Amino acid sequence: MKKILQHAGVFLAWAVNVALGFWVMVVVRHSFMATMAVLYVGDSIRRAWVSRFWGQAYYVVAGLVYLIFIFVLDGYLKDGMHDGDVFRRCAGVSGALLLILFAADLATSLIQETMFGRLSLILLPTEGLLGAALLLFFWLTRPRRRRPPVRDM
Numbered sequence: 001m002k003k004i005l006q007h008a009g010v011f012l013a014w015a016v017n018v019a020l021g022f023w024v025m026v027v028v029r030h031s032f033m034a035t036m037a038v039l040y041v042g043d044s045i046r047r048a049w050v051s052r053f054w055g056q057a058y059y060v061v062a063g064l065v066y067l068i069f070i071f072v073l074d075g076y077l078k079d080g081m082h083d084g085d086v087f088r089r090c091a092g093v094s095g096a097l098l099l100i101l102f103a104a105d106l107a108t109s110l111i112q113e114t115m116f117g118r119l120s121l122i123l124l125p126t127e128g129l130l131g132a133a134l135l136l137f138f139w140l141t142r143p144r145r146r147r148p149p150v151r152d153m
Contacts, residue, residue, distance in 0.1 A: 006086070010077050013090035017077075020097045021069055024104070025062050031104040031111075032058060038111050085143035095134030102127040 036051040073093060080089040105127060109120045 006081050010081050010086055013077050013086055014074055017073055017090060017093045017097065018070055020094060020101075021066060021073075024097050024101050025066055027101055027108075028104045029055065029058050029062065031108040034108050034111050080143075083143045085141075088138055088141055088143065091134040092138030095131045095136075095138060098127050098131030098134065102131055 033051070033055050036054065041047045041051050076093070077086055077089055080086040102124060105120070105124055108114075109124065114120060
């Protein structure tokens with residue numbers, strides 16, 4: 001029963017981080033496109049087409065990176081089950097993703113000059129503080145038990 005609960009915890013941590021990773025991918029594209037629209041496109045039709053191309057190419061590249069992220073995350077969290085630090089590892093990945101989300105939202109708010117909107121005043125500090133707190137928890141805590149070293153035969 002304990003092993004089933006451990007696997008359920010790993011799956012829950014994986015699902016939360018995969019969903020957060022997908023949201024980061026979408027928000028980073030939005031930030032990228034907003035930056036391109038304000039700083040690059042201007043009144044040029046050719047630059048608008050180039051911007052649209054990079055917006056679509058982003059999904060190809062980011063989708064491949066996201067797919068690799070899913071598989072690496074799965075292995076990383078399953079290895080944490082043996083060390084007894086699944087929650088710590090989940091907090092580290094979630095903290096890093098939240099800080100990326102914070103940076104993308106901050107860039108979008110600055111580019112679109114909506115820094116002092118109602119949503120930005122709530123969302124930005126929450127993402128930044130929660131991401132920093134989770135990363136701090138990840139760095140300051142150590143796993144409870146270590147795997148025995150592997151001996152070569």
